[in-house]
Structure formats: structure tokens, C-alpha cells
Amino acid sequence: MKPKITLKDIARELEVSISTVSKALKNSEEISRDTKEKVQAFAKLYNYKPNNIAISLKNKRTKNIGVVIPDIVHHFFTTVIRGIEKYANAKGYNVIVCLSEESFDKEVINMEMLANGSIDGFIMSLSSETQQKGDFNHLKEVTDQGIPVVLFDRITNEIDCDKVIIDDELGAYMATKKFIEQGKKNIAMITTDDYLSVSKARTQGYLKALKESKLGVDESKILKMPTMEMDEQGIKDFFDSHELDAVLCVNEIFAVYSMRLAQQKGLRIPEDIAFIGFTDGLLSKYANPSLTVVSQHGEKMGEVSAKLLIDKVESEEEEETYQTKILEPTLVIRDSIFH
Amino acid sequence: MKPKITLKDIARELEVSISTVSKALKNSEEISRDTKEKVQAFAKLYNYKPNNIAISLKNKRTKNIGVVIPDIVHHFFTTVIRGIEKYANAKGYNVIVCLSEESFDKEVINMEMLANGSIDGFIMSLSSETQQKGDFNHLKEVTDQGIPVVLFDRITNEIDCDKVIIDDELGAYMATKKFIEQGKKNIAMITTDDYLSVSKARTQGYLKALKESKLGVDESKILKMPTMEMDEQGIKDFFDSHELDAVLCVNEIFAVYSMRLAQQKGLRIPEDIAFIGFTDGLLSKYANPSLTVVSQHGEKMGEVSAKLLIDKVESEEEEETYQTKILEPTLVIRDSIFH
DNA sequence: AAGTATTGCGAAAACGGTTTCGTGTTGATA
DNA sequence: TATCAACACGAAACCGTTTTCGCAATACTT
Numbered sequence: 001m002k003p004k005i006t007l008k009d010i011a012r013e014l015e016v017s018i019s020t021v022s023k024a025l026k027n028s029e030e031i032s033r034d035t036k037e038k039v040q041a042f043a044k045l046y047n048y049k050p051n052n053i054a055i056s057l058k059n060k061r062t063k064n065i066g067v068v069i070p071d072i073v074h075h076f077f078t079t080v081i082r083g084i085e086k087y088a089n090a091k092g093y094n095v096i097v098c099l100s101e102e103s104f105d106k107e108v109i110n111m112e113m114l115a116n117g118s119i120d121g122f123i124m125s126l127s128s129e130t131q132q133k134g135d136f137n138h139l140k141e142v143t144d145q146g147i148p149v150v151l152f153d154r155i156t157n158e159i160d161c162d163k164v165i166i167d168d169e170l171g172a173y174m175a176t177k178k179f180i181e182q183g184k185k186n187i188a189m190i191t192t193d194d195y196l197s198v199s200k201a202r203t204q205g206y207l208k209a210l211k212e213s214k215l216g217v218d219e220s221k222i223l224k225m226p227t228m229e230m231d232e233q234g235i236k237d238f239f240d241s242h243e244l245d246a247v248l249c250v251n252e253i254f255a256v257y258s259m260r261l262a263q264q265k266g267l268r269i270p271e272d273i274a275f276i277g278f279t280d281g282l283l284s285k286y287a288n289p290s291l292t293v294v295s296q297h298g299e300k301m302g303e304v305s306a307k308l309l310i311d312k313v314e315s316e317e318e319e320e321t322y323q324t325k326i327l328e329p330t331l332v333i334r335d336s337i338f339h
Numbered sequence: 340m341k342p343k344i345t346l347k348d349i350a351r352e353l354e355v356s357i358s359t360v361s362k363a364l365k366n367s368e369e370i371s372r373d374t375k376e377k378v379q380a381f382a383k384l385y386n387y388k389p390n391n392i393a394i395s396l397k398n399k400r401t402k403n404i405g406v407v408i409p410d411i412v413h414h415f416f417t418t419v420i421r422g423i424e425k426y427a428n429a430k431g432y433n434v435i436v437c438l439s440e441e442s443f444d445k446e447v448i449n450m451e452m453l454a455n456g457s458i459d460g461f462i463m464s465l466s467s468e469t470q471q472k473g474d475f476n477h478l479k480e481v482t483d484q485g486i487p488v489v490l491f492d493r494i495t496n497e498i499d500c501d502k503v504i505i506d507d508e509l510g511a512y513m514a515t516k517k518f519i520e521q522g523k524k525n526i527a528m529i530t531t532d533d534y535l536s537v538s539k540a541r542t543q544g545y546l547k548a549l550k551e552s553k554l555g556v557d558e559s560k561i562l563k564m565p566t567m568e569m570d571e572q573g574i575k576d577f578f579d580s581h582e583l584d585a586v587l588c589v590n591e592i593f594a595v596y597s598m599r600l601a602q603q604k605g606l607r608i609p610e611d612i613a614f615i616g617f618t619d620g621l622l623s624k625y626a627n628p629s630l631t632v633v634s635q636h637g638e639k640m641g642e643v644s645a646k647l648l649i650d651k652v653e654s655e656e657e658e659e660t661y662q663t664k665i666l667e668p669t670l671v672i673r674d675s676i677f678h
Numbered sequence: 679a680a681g682t683a684t685t686g687c688g689a690a691a692a693c694g695g696t697t698t699c700g701t702g703t704t705g706a707t708a
Numbered sequence: 709t710a711t712c713a714a715c716a717c718g719a720a721a722c723c724g725t726t727t728t729c730g731c732a733a734t735a736c737t738t
Contacts, residue, residue, distance in 0.1 A: 001485050004455075006724060017688045022726065032686060053401065053456040054724035057392045057693050064435070064457075072417045072424075075621075081411055085438050094452060096403070097436045099424050113433060116343075117392040117694090118403075146340050256625045263627070281621075282414075286595045288602065288627040345694060356718045361696065371716055393694035396723050456724090 005046045014042060064094045065309060066119035068110050070102045070127045075281030076298045080152065083302020084123060091310050104129040108138045120313045121148040123305045126156060132195040148312040150305045154197055162308040163324040164301055168198050171294035171329035172205025175248050175276040178331060180213050182338050184246035184274060188221040190258060191250040192228065199250050202278065206248055230257050239265060245273055252277040256287045259336065275336040289335035297327055344385045353381060403433050404648060405458035407449050409441045409466045414620030415637045419491065422641020423462060430649050443468040447477045459652045460487040462644045465495060471534040487651040489644045493536055501647040502663040503640055507537050510633035510668030511544030514587050514615040517670060519552050521677050523585035523613060527560040529597060530589040531567065538589050541617065545587055569596050578604060584612055591616040595626045598675065614675040628674035636666055
């Protein structure tokens with residue numbers, strides 16, 4: 001058990017002042033060759049490492065980024081974290097992860113915990129409860145204090161800050177168009193209620209593609225699930241009451257789950273009914289048949305978010321200009337549709 | 340933009356000393372009713388919150404936990420993180436997540452970044468490269484400095500610290516026994532090389548069950564994958580060269596992937612060939628057929644790890660006693676075996 | 679030899695809190 | 709009226725750095 005050594009310890013041992021030690025370790029011009037070598041050798045010998053906390057206090061920079069997300073077991077969020085980690089780590093930043101578990105209160109508590117000096121900025125995606133409530137005061141407080149915030153994926157227009165999203169509307173549009181091109185006539189959509197910003201946008205893309213086509217819109221072909229929980233009967237009824245030949249799902253879980261129910265009904269995929277989901281996760285890759293998806297490029301999203309945040313953190317000027325980066329989704333073709 | 344207010348600011352405004360403000364906010368007996376009320380009202384009005392960094396520096400406690408794991412996109416690890424988060428948050432701790440990406444160097448760098456005051460303790464699972472190399476000096480250094488460490492899942496005996504694992508051997512034993520009970524005769528195992536502590540233990544459980552039975556061991560029925568990458572041809576050849584009716588896989592990805600290859604060969608699951616995997620993730624749940632797995636109870640593991648760590652961090656005495664908690668795995672029966 | 683630069687280093691303030699100890703004021707006691 | 713607690717507060721040290729500024733001692737001018 002060898003306790004950490006401090007500047008003071010080195011100073012005492014070498015009979016110089018703390019300031020001298022500090023400067024010597026920074027290779028300052030002020031200090032003579034001799035002294036520098038002596039100090040540096042001693043420091044290396046005893047494996048001196050400066051105390052991060054003291055440094056943080058001094059320059060009011062923690063080199064920590066707070067990431068607040070609704071759920072970590074969701075594949076998309078883990079890929080975003082990975083992207084954030086990657087970029088942040090390369091820049092010498094650590095990532096503090098907090099989970100809101102889709103709860104407004106937890107989101108608020110987590111932000112308050114971190115906002116008192118623990119972090120230099122936030123990267124977040126709003127909890128569904130927050131989006132439903134439409135209460136963003138906790139975000140406002142943080143930005144008012146001059147703490148930079150980057151919102152990704154689940155965002156709000158009520159807060160002025162940098163944002164990163166994919167073009168959800170375009171993704172849904174592309175997917176729907178693909179169905180249409182392949183001759184599908186009865187294209188359904190399975191989504192959540194509109195309170196999630198992404199669900200809303202995706203539904204719009206779906207509608208847009210249908211409106212542009214000769215098929216037209218049939219609102220009854222949109223199934224809105226009230227929660228993220230899987231409602232087996234609801235989906236079965238939906239399938240029974242419509243003659244569908246294609247389904248666009250707002251996430252991969254809905255898609256894979258629905259595929260199974262369709263298969264149980266004796267339908268062949270993609271001949272009788274084709275599927276496209278959102279989120280390019282493990283599930284899509286290993287599903288049977290493998291699922292065609294609109295990839296959201298989570299890792300990229302994380303990197304871009306981290307870059308935006310760190311740029312803001314490290315910029316001297318307090319420019320009050322914010323940007324919204326819109327990433328292009330791509331279609332990853334797999335066996336749940338015709339190739 | 341309202342900047343953070345400090346004790347000094349309050350003291351100046353109220354024309355009292357900083358110490359008085361500090362004590363008043365802590366409701367100290369020393370301070371008069373009047374002054375306390377005045378100070379507290381002022382603090383509330385201006386939304387004073389103490390600076391975490393200053394407090395950390397003072398009492399040498401950060402209330403941060405460092406979590407270093409090989410991979411975050413792996414479902415098991417995300418559930419562990421969720422468990423850690425849950426317990427840690429309830430205790431007022433934040434979780435700093437670092438990814439080693441299975442690399443020894445990254446693991447070392449991450450630990451060094453955090454070990455200089457940023458965290459009160461580590462919870463980690465070793466990268467595969469670290470387990471292969473058998474070099475644990477970075478862990479030794481940290482424990483030597485008196486920083487508590489808890490290892491989970493991928494552990495080593497070379498470091499004295501608290502550990503949390505599931506009984507991997509028992510899990511594999513249970514699974515294999517299940518196959519035997521159901522009359523399976525040719526039970527294979529698909530695993531990684533033995534350098535991963537968990538793979539080794541699981542293989543042993545598999546062997547133990549077979550030895551106890553009349554079936555006996557056939558080493559050629561163990562397929563060892565050199566990496567985590569899926570080797571389609573390797574698995575196909577394995578299936579072609581053996582008459583198998585059951586396969587135990589060391590994780591769910593191997594299992595789901597192998598199931599698909601088996602199905603492509605025209606085999607029915609579970610009638611012709613049954614599958615059991617490890618890790619109770621999304622993949623198992625939504626696979627077709629859904630996969631029977633040995634559940635590792637990741638969330639529980641995270642909670643237990645966090646509890647062990649925080650207990651140690653907050654205990655005054657430096658007891659040098661370490662415990663290893665062994666969690667019981669359970670079999671989650673799904674459609675890839677007979678019910 | 680006197681004055682000026684240069685070099686090398688240390689004292690001290692600052693970051694934002696906590697905490698120990700000391701002290702002036704008050705009221706009660708003898 | 710002198711003595712002493714109790715009360716209410718402030719000064720200052722401390723946590724481990726960084727950084728400014730001042731000041732010796734030496735070297736360089738003329």
C-alpha cells in the first residue's frame with residue numbers, strides 16, 4: 001500500500017518549493033536544467049501523477065462529459081455511447097453515463113447531480129416522459145448556467161442548443177418507397193404514440209411516400225402502440241383485420257416480434273409480407289429471416305455529438321450559435337424484403 | 340446566463356463570513372436561528388448548490404465509480420451497467436464508463452486516466468487480451484494505492500479483491516444435464532478459446548455432466564472459435580462432420596447464428612437438434628425459435644458488484660478481507676429445446 | 679566599481695468548499 | 709462588580725494544483 005505522492009511531498013524531499021516542482025514538471029524555462037532533471041527523475045521514480053480533482057478545481061474544467069439517456073439496454077443507445085466514448089476518449093475526456101429509465105424525475109435528478117461541477121457538458125436524449133410532459137426547465141437551467149448541451153435523436157425545439165438527429169422522415173420515406181417499388185400495395189406501419197419525436201417524424205415519412213404514390217393513405221393501416229411493451233393480441237388483431245403485404249416498424253423489436261406473429265399465421269417473408277424496421281442492431285442481423293432496416297448510424301451520431309460538445313466546451317468565445325446536424329439514414333437490405 | 344453562486348458570494352452579500360454561511364447551510368448548532376434563516380433563504384433564492392469538485396478535493400471522495408468493461412454493445416454488459424447504475428445512483432454515486440474494446444492497452448490507459456483522483460473505486464471485467472496476456476500489473480498498481488476494485492464475470496485469481504461471478508461451470512452443467520435428460524445423445528459445445536475465464540469454466544461444466552452420464556466425452560464435439568467473429572464455414576463443417584442432436588453455445592450470438600445454419604441444413608429445432616446458449620438477451624427472446632439460455636443475471640451482478648464496492652469505499656477500516664460472490668445461474672426455457 | 683540584465687527560485691493567492699479553534703459579546707452567577 | 713459560561717461568529721488552515729509576482733544572486737555592461 002503506497003499512497004499517492006503529491007507536489008508537496010516531492011518539494012519536501014528535494015528541499016525546493018512546491019512552485020518549483022510544479023514548474024519543473026512542466027518543463028518551464030524558468031527552472032534550471034539541473035533542478036528540472038532532479039525533479040523529473042524523482043517524480044518518475046515515485047510515479048507521480050497529478051491529482052485530477054485539484055486540477056479540475058483550479059481550471060474549472062473536469063474533462064468529464066455527462067451522458068443522460070433513457071435506456072442502456074437498447075442497442076441504438078449503446079452504439080451511440082460507443083461513438084461518444086471513442087471520440088471523447090481520444091480527446092482525453094471521460095464519459096459519465098446516467099440512465100433516466102424513461103422517467104422525467106430521474107432525468108432531472110441525474111442532471112442536477114452532474115451540473116454542479118462534475119461535468120463540462122451534457123449529451124442527452126430525452127426520456128419519453130419528458131417528451132410527453134413537454135417540460136424542459138431542467139435543460140433550460142443548465143444552459144442558462146452556460147453549460148453546453150447537445151441533444152441527439154430525441155430532441156426538442158424548445159431548447160437552444162446543438163442537436164444531432166437522423167432524418168427520420170427520410171428514413172421512413174425511403175423504406176416505404178422501397179416497398180412501393182417492389183409492388184407492395186398494402187403497406188402498414190407499426191409505431192408508438194406520437195409523443196416520441198422520432199415516431200412522429202417516421203410516420204410522416206411513411207405518409208409522404210404513400211401520398212406521392214398512387215396508393216394513397218389509409219390511416220387504419222397505422223398501428224400505434226401505447227407503450228414499448230409488446231402487445232401480442234393487438235398486433236394479431238391488426239394482422240387479422242387487414243390484408244397486408246408490407247409492414248414498416250418504428251424499431252427492430254416491433255419488427256422482429258411482428259415477423260414472428262406473421263410467420264405463425266403461415267405467411268412467408270418476404271413473399272407474402274415484407275418487413276422493414278428501424279435500428280440496425282443484433283436483432284436485425286440475427287433474426288430469421290434477417291431484417292431489413294433503416295440504419296440510424298448510432299456510432300456516428302455519438303461521435304458527431306461528442307465533437308459538437310467538446311468543440312463548444314473548448315472554444316473560448318461564447319458564441320450563441322447552435323447547429324443541428326442531420327445525418328442521413330441508410331437502408332440495410334436483408335432477407336425480410338426482396339433483394 | 341446566470342453563473343453559479345458560491346459561498347463567497349453569499350457571504351459578501353449578507354456581510355457574514357464564509358464559515359458562517361457554510362455552517363448555516365448545514366444547519367449547524369453554532370449559528371443563530373436568525374442567521375440561518377437568512378442564509379438559507381438567500382441560498383434557496385439564488386439556487387445555491389455546492390461545487391462537487393471542491394467537496395471532492397476536500398474530503399478526498401468523488402462519489403464516482405469507474406466501470407471498465409470490454410464492450411458495451413454486448414447485452415450482458417449493458418444489463419450489468421444498469422444494475423450498477425441503479426445501486427450506485429441510489430447511494431448518490433455516479434458511474435463513469437470506460438470501454439477497453441477487448442484491448443489490453445486501452446484497459447490500462449482507461450484505468451490510469453481514472454486512478455488519479457477521478458473515482459473512488461473500480462468495477463471491471465477484464466478484456467480478452469488482458470486475460471490472454473495474463474498481465475495484471477495495472478490492477479496491482481491500483482489496489483496497491485488502496486483503491487478498491489471489484490472484478491465481475493471475467494476475473495483473475497492473481498489479484499486480491501472482491502469478485503462477483505456466476506457459477507459458469509454449474510450453468511453449463513445444468514444445461515448439458517437438461518439435454519441428457521431429454522434423451523439427447525450427441526451433445527456438442529461451441530465456445531471460444533480457453534483464455535476467457537468464463538469459457539473455460541463453462542467447458543468444464545459441460546464435460547462434468549457428460550462424464551457423469553453414460554454418454555462420456557468426445558473432445559471432437561467441442562468447437563473452439565479463435566475469435567468472437569462468426570466463422571460460417573467453420574460451423575458448417577462442424578455440423579457436417581458430426582451427427583449432433585444438441586448444442587451448447589458459450590453465448591447467445593453463437594447460438595442464434597448456429598441455429599440458423601442448422602435450419603438451413605434442413606434440421607428442425609428442437610426435434611432434430613436442440614440449442615442452449617448463455618446470456619439472456621434480446622436475441623434469445625426474439626430468435627426464431629426463441630432460445631433457451633443460461634441466464635447470468637447481469638443486473639443482479641451489477642447491483643452486487645456496486646454494493647461490494649461502495650461498502651468498501653465507505654468503510655473506515657482497511658480490512659484486507661475480500662469475498663467472491665458466486666451467483667446461481669438459472670435456465671430460461673424457451674422453444675429451442677423441448678418443454 | 680557601480681549599475682543593469684538575466685537567471686532561478688519561492689511566497690502567496692486562487693479555485694470552493696469544510697472544519698478547528700479562537701474570540702468578542704452577552705447574560706447569569708457569586 | 710468581577711467571573712464565567714454560553715452563544716454566535718470569524719480567521720485560518722487545509723485539500724493539491726497553477727500561476728503571478730517579487731526578489732535574491734549572478735553575469736554583463738560601461
